[in-house]
Amino acid sequence: MKAIQMVKAQAEPELREVDKPSPGPGQVLLKVTAAGACHSDDFVLNAPPGALGFDLPMTLGHEGAGVVAEVGSGVDSVTEGTSVVVYGPWGCGVCRFCSQGLENYCSKAEELKIYPPGLGAPGAMAEYMIVDDPRHLVPIGDLDPVSTVSLTDAGLTPYHAIKASLPKLVGGSTAVVIGSGGLGHVAIQMLRHLSPAQVIALDVTQNKLDFAKSVGAHEAVLSDSDAVDNVRKIVGKDGVTAVFDFVGYQPTIDIAMGVVGTLGDVTIVGLGDGSATAKVGYWAQPHEVSVRSPYWGARTELLEVIDLAHNGVVDVALETFSLDDGVEAYRRLAANNLRGRAVVVP
Known part of the structure; x- marks a missing residue:
């Protein structure tokens, strides 16, 4: 499958052919319907070599939307065909903060080397992506994934x-x-x-x-x-x-x-x-x-943001790119000449 990856530090990303992933126990495979590019990606791409702690190459995209394509063993809380967005700041799920839905402040993430998708773990700038746990999926019903995906961070x-x-x-x-x-x-x-x-x-x-x-x-x-x-x-x-x-x-x-x-x-x-x-x-x-100086948001708050979207409260200005043209989205992002958000549609 095609994926946009950070291949080396302080260089623009590359469109590459990679193996399609398969979900392991407890995981979910999404067929990506939209992925957002963000200034956080630009920050990661320009970080000094070795500064961020994760291995390269890495598929970018911490704003992700998709349709459940396959579930791993033990997953029975989501079904194939469900349209979802991905809650990005993954945590351990059991520490004091995660237990309150505040996985953005997980106290064990650094110790356990848990990274958000696209910011250490393989992200959504691809045809398919793995989500580590179904609790990180929020169904969006009939919302358009292209206009909704940026709400996972920009909302x-x-x-x-x-x-x-x-x-x-x-x-x-x-x-x-x-x-x-x-x-x-x-x-x-x-x-x-x-x-x-x-x-x-x-x-x-x-x-x-x-x-x-x-x-x-x-x-x-x-x-x-x-x-x-x-x-x-x-x-x-x-x-x-x-x-x-x-x-x-x-x-x-x-x-x-x-x-x-x-x-x-x-x-x-x-x-x-x-x-x-x-x-x-x-x-x-x-x-x-x-x-x-806050960081991202809680799982429960993403549910609230999606409810606002259902009520027509937010209208995200965006420009769309195909996966083949996704590297250009990052060039535009770096040049700061986007009006609103860049969304890549596989």
């Missing part, structure tokens, strides 16, 4: 980030979304649906700001040296209630810490190399500001 990650701040996002509150790309444009839609907060989007070009407003942002501000002043002109002296930074580099973190108000939240989601450390302290920011 789940912002949902998990936003959910913790919802008690603060009441009438009269303000939320800032920094970066209106693949995850940020979904976050804007979720904030508009889940809260009455005023939503302000920040990005680096007018085209991206126009895009942010088209998906629901009330206001849009250039992310430049004047961003803090311009946001504060909108929100006033009380500052912003919750900031969601989907970039994570030092300039955006500095903006987040510069606009947040008393009792506010700063949530750093992006994989940039910035840090809020120098900005946190009694004299450094308004009182009782909380700074978090």
Whole structure:
């Protein structure tokens, strides 16, 4: 079968012929119907040799959708022909966090060398993929897998980030979304649906700001040296209630810490190399500001995100590619010239 694989570090992926896998005991074989490309893939592809701990070559794709094609012995909770998406942050299933559905924070994953598909384990950028356990499958019914697959990360990650701040996002509150790309444009839609907060989007070009407003942002501000002043002109002296930074580099973190108000939240989601450390302290920011750096989301939250999709709440902007053209999707991703998400359709 065909698969897009990371063959060596700091090189673009390759379309290769590999053996079709067979499910072992407790496993499920999916015929892939859609696979999403993500900036996390770009981060992995550009990591130094040996830095990530897993063997190469590796099939990419941590956003996966498919139809159950075959089940291994002992699997009776899913049936062939079921349309599903894959919950990506696999864990041991039994530690304190996994028992709460928080496999994204599994305390034994590193020790047991458990990797997410496409981020260490073979992923969805192929004609078929193995899912380690049926608990990592979420049926999607009649939802289109192509328009749904990105919700496994681009939907789940912002949902998990936003959910913790919802008690603060009441009438009269303000939320800032920094970066209106693949995850940020979904976050804007979720904030508009889940809260009455005023939503302000920040990005680096007018085209991206126009895009942010088209998906629901009330206001849009250039992310430049004047961003803090311009946001504060909108929100006033009380500052912003919750900031969601989907970039994570030092300039955006500095903006987040510069606009947040008393009792506010700063949530750093992006994989940039910035840090809020120098900005946190009694004299450094308004009182009782909380700074978090979450990772992905819980299994139960993916169920909730899929329910939102059934209700028509989120509309993921995407561009589609065939498996034969999938390497081009990664080139476009690296060049940062995609509008929304890239989805590969085998």
